[in-house]
Amino acid sequence: MIDFFQTINVKRFVFADGDNVSNPKVFIDFLNEHKYLELNSQIICFIGANKNQNNWYNTAVKYIQSFDKKTSFNLTPIRIFSEGNNALDMVLSFYAGLAMGQNSRAEFVIVSNDKGYDSVVEHFSSLGVQIKRIPICNAAKNDKEKSSESKSTNADLSLELIKNLKKQILQINNKKRPQKIAALKNVLKNLDRKNVTDKNVDNVTNQIIKKLEKEKKLSVKNQRLEWK
Numbered sequence: 001m002i003d004f005f006q007t008i009n010v011k012r013f014v015f016a017d018g019d020n021v022s023n024p025k026v027f028i029d030f031l032n033e034h035k036y037l038e039l040n041s042q043i044i045c046f047i048g049a050n051k052n053q054n055n056w057y058n059t060a061v062k063y064i065q066s067f068d069k070k071t072s073f074n075l076t077p078i079r080i081f082s083e084g085n086n087a088l089d090m091v092l093s094f095y096a097g098l099a100m101g102q103n104s105r106a107e108f109v110i111v112s113n114d115k116g117y118d119s120v121v122e123h124f125s126s127l128g129v130q131i132k133r134i135p136i137c138n139a140a141k142n143d144k145e146k147s148s149e150s151k152s153t154n155a156d157l158s159l160e161l162i163k164n165l166k167k168q169i170l171q172i173n174n175k176k177r178p179q180k181i182a183a184l185k186n187v188l189k190n191l192d193r194k195n196v197t198d199k200n201v202d203n204v205t206n207q208i209i210k211k212l213e214k215e216k217k218l219s220v221k222n223q224r225l226e227w228k
Contacts, residue, residue, distance in 0.1 A: 010042045010106055013099050015092050017112035018047040018080075020136045022203070024060035030111070030136055037064070042099075043075045046092045048206065086116075093120050100129055111136055161195055162207050169208065170217065174227055181205065181223050 014036055021027040027045070031037050047056055057077045064075075078095070080088045096108060108124070108131040110117045117133045124131045168191050169177065169184075178184040185201045188208070196204050209225075212218035219226045 009040050010103060012036065012041040012107040012109065013096070013103070014041055014043040014109045014111060015096050016043065016045040016136075017088065017092060017110070017114060017117075018045055018056075019088060019206075020113050021045060021111065022056075024056050025063050027111075027136070028060055028063050034134070036109070041074075044078060044095060045075070046078050046080055046088050046095075048080050048088055089114065089116060093117070096120065096131075097124075100124065100131075104129060107131075109134060161192070162204070162211065165191055165196070165204065166208050166211055169212075177225070177227050179225055181209070181220070181225065184209075184225060 014031070016027065021030075028037075031041075031043065036043070045056070045060075057075070060075060078091070080091055092110070092112075096110065099106070100108065108129060110121065110131070110133040112133060113135045115133075121131050121133050165188055169187070172187075178187050185205050188204055189196045189198075189201055209218065209220060213220070217228055219228065
């Protein structure tokens, strides 16, 4: 499971928060912009339970190959099956610490917009580790990609939409609320057929679950929803 940490020639480990890099092309452009594709880098992207790992990885690899140039890095996707609050963050932090224990001289980069990782960065920096967090929002995009993403139903959803859907869910009688994630997806599509489609329902559902968990109004266990 951790064999890819054994490479002594790795100069940089990049740990990517999959919640922030759902578009593999934008992620690769981000790496290229920061010249991370030009060094001996180990790139690990942690992908949440609601995303398709194979599709993400295949798209990323094909896009890299389209550059028609040699690269000296390895790209590894790691699937996070738990949908619990901060599950992905905890696993990413664990793997980062594991890699540091095996190659403390390397540079470590956490790609995420989540400032919660800053405590990890601060702690290991105090121990002399070369580590930093970089937000993916700084990734460069060309005009074609911007236009495509603006039309895509997988683009980031407005806070107002999520807020309204969450409010409607909570207005449903507790006993009648969906008990499984699949059922919640159907309910959301019925609540707003215009803005919630088959293409973006996973993203919508994931955002709402995270907000409800943060507000301690919901917990998820083995794909089942436990309302509080």
